[in-house]
């Protein structure tokens with residue numbers, strides 16, 4: 001019997017087919033050749049397993065489908081119907097739009113016509129809004145912690161409570177970050193209880209600082225004790241060591257306005273005398289990915305001169321977005337920032353929208369039920385709290401959810417007890433018509 005693999009066409013034969021000649025114009029010759037090779041390799045594998053040898057037109061169609069799939073948006077915009085407002089896999093907080101596609105006076109002083117200070121506009125806004133003496137910005141909060149420790153604690157001891165040795169999303173584990181930055185971790189207290197005296201006993205000649213880490217993504221309950229920050233600041237300063245706070249979530253306003261529990265804000269932590277406060281730009285600040293570092297000059301100034309600083313420099317789009325986001329807060333208009341606009345949506349409006357959506361779907365023959373839901377802030381903030389919300393429930397579990405993810409735009413919901421729940425809290429009202437269209441496209445027929 002003839003070798004069935006011999007029936008497969010050669011690469012150059014396929015490339016000569018009319019459809020693939022056209023594809024070369026669009027995708028480039030090297031990309032099309034690579035796709036053809038991939039398709040042929042896959043065909044050889046199938047043939048070797050005993051499947052029939054595919055004909056050239058089928059292989060051409062496969063190559064074109066592969067090319068079309070690859071060309072689709074690298075990071076497609078989606079409708080977030082998960083009810084999680086700061087969704088790490090969906091880009092954390094939605095942010096204000098900023099156009100940085102052209103040239104901009106990024107580090108250019110228009111008055112002097114000379115080189116300017118790249119971070120100055122953002123630093124000025126940060127110090128004014130937070131009431132900090134000094135500020136700087138790096139790529140994210142993990143980088144902020146590395147820079148702080150590399151600058152102030154190389155080879156020296158940093159005291160942390162055992163109740164705060166956290167992991168955030170897999171790749172951020174506090175002990176590992178500290179080791180990478182060259183600091184020596186000194187653990188004090190217990191998982192559930194740490195007292196000021198525990199810190200007091202640990203401070204010694206080699207102590208570079210005390211680090212307090214916000215338990216942003218979990219909640220300790222029961223037989224627990226955590227010292228007041230005020231007492232720790234007092235202890236640290238009495239013993240001549242700095243106190244740093246990895247606040248993480250960047251809480252900067254009274255969350256009780258939105259029906260959540262009030263939490264200590266970054267401004268309050270600074271006012272208590274913390275030497276540095278670090279947090280993410282894309283959690284409760286609802287801006288770009290960034291690591292914001294605030295504090296006194298003694299702590300912040302050396303950071304700006306540290307060699308690592310250059311490696312951790314934020315992108316211009318992050319700086320521009322951070323500046324306009326801070327402008328909204330400085331003008332006391334938080335609800336112009338997308339996250340706070342969503343948080344401020346009244347429950348009654350969410351219910352009305354859910355009803356309208358369900359009615360539209362039912363009228364088109366797609367069964368949908370209005371449901372009261374609980375949304376969460378997410379992103380490792382306010383871990384034990386929920387927000388009232390409304391949404392719709394659709395029949396079907398994982399298979400329906402998968403169909404919704406393939407819609408245009410993709411709709412991301414959550415599967416609960418064999419139904420797909422779509423929560424409207426994180427869907428901007430003007431996207432309801434896109435949501436409706438995407439659902440009909442995915443579910444009708």
Ligand SMILES: *Cc1c(COP(=O)(O)O)cnc(C)c1O
Nearest residue numbers: 140141142214216247248249280
């Ligand atoms: C989120 C968080 C981090 C990590 O911040 P990134 O900006 O994602 O690097 C670190 N510490 C705390 C306490 C956090 O909440």
